[in-house]
Amino acid sequence: MVRFVMLLLLATGFFACQSTRKIKSAIAAIDTTHATRVDTTKTDSLAIAETIFREVHKNRVEFSSFSAKIKVEYADKNDKAPDLTVIARIKKDSAIWLSINATVFSYEAFRVLITRDSVKVLNKKDKLVTLRSIAYLQEVAQLPFDFFTLQDLVIGNPVFFSKNIVSVNQSNENTTVLSTGEFFKNLTTLGSSNYLVRSSKLDDINTMRNRTCYLSYGNYESKNGISFATRRTISISGNSKLDVDMDFKQYSFNENLVFPFNIPKNYKNN
DSSP: OOHHHHHHHHTTOOOSSSHHHHHHHHHOOGGGGEEEEOOOOOOHHHHHHHHHHHHHHHHHOOEEEEEEEEEEEESSSOOBBEEEEEEEEETTTTTEEEEEEETTTTEEEEEEEESSSSEEEEETTTEEEEEETTTTHHHHSSSSSHHHHHHHHTTTTOOOOOEEEEEEEEEESSSEEEEEEEEEEEEEEETTTTTEEEEEEEHHHHTTTTTTEEEEEEEEETTTTEEEEEEEEEEESSSSSSSEEEEEEEEEEOOOOOOOOOOTTOOEEE
8 A cells, every 4th residue: 555655646746637548549649750850960950949948947837835735536457446635745855745635534544754865654544654765766666756856746847858859740739749868758748839738658768668657737727927737647557557637626835834744653664
């Protein structure tokens, strides 16, 4: 169960207003064979790639603290699980705190605290505590996560979006970009007018791993000059399978927050 909690946490940065099946269909329908190839030896193509990367970077959420209340629905390869309510808090570059509550029973099932170098999980039902190094994120997800990648996921900033843009397909409504990084090929669809991310498909550079993430970003709101997507979905396939739908019911930036995490004496190490 702790493994699921960590996978759920890793999923909270991907968002959408569509079902997972629709996301997969929409992304699969994108034909990259007719995309405009970016030849970085040509000044105009290089300028297009640099403009896209710069505009996407400008849309990054900058903050000192963040808090949110999130309704979460999830299913794994076995079946759909009961809904959860997640309270999330972040102190930038310092701490990510979660309170995971069983919605039906209205009790706190897990509390999670992640810092740059550690992962701590309280299993309140079974009175267990899990204490690990930050490397536990990679161990659980089998993905190259560190604290800062996870922070971007939770806050809604693009991840694994490389400056190495190899193809672009532009229309009046959407701009589709294929970039390659150290770990993933990232097929990203942006709004042509605002460069906000609408969808993304991550495929492993190492084809032997056979990992794919389907993402979509939707229901953007603007608050204090920050564009924030309030509906999110991620579908992970590969060695494990997980579909998560999230609805951000409340969220705020740059407020004073507390991150309580006390380990009761009667809890056993897991």
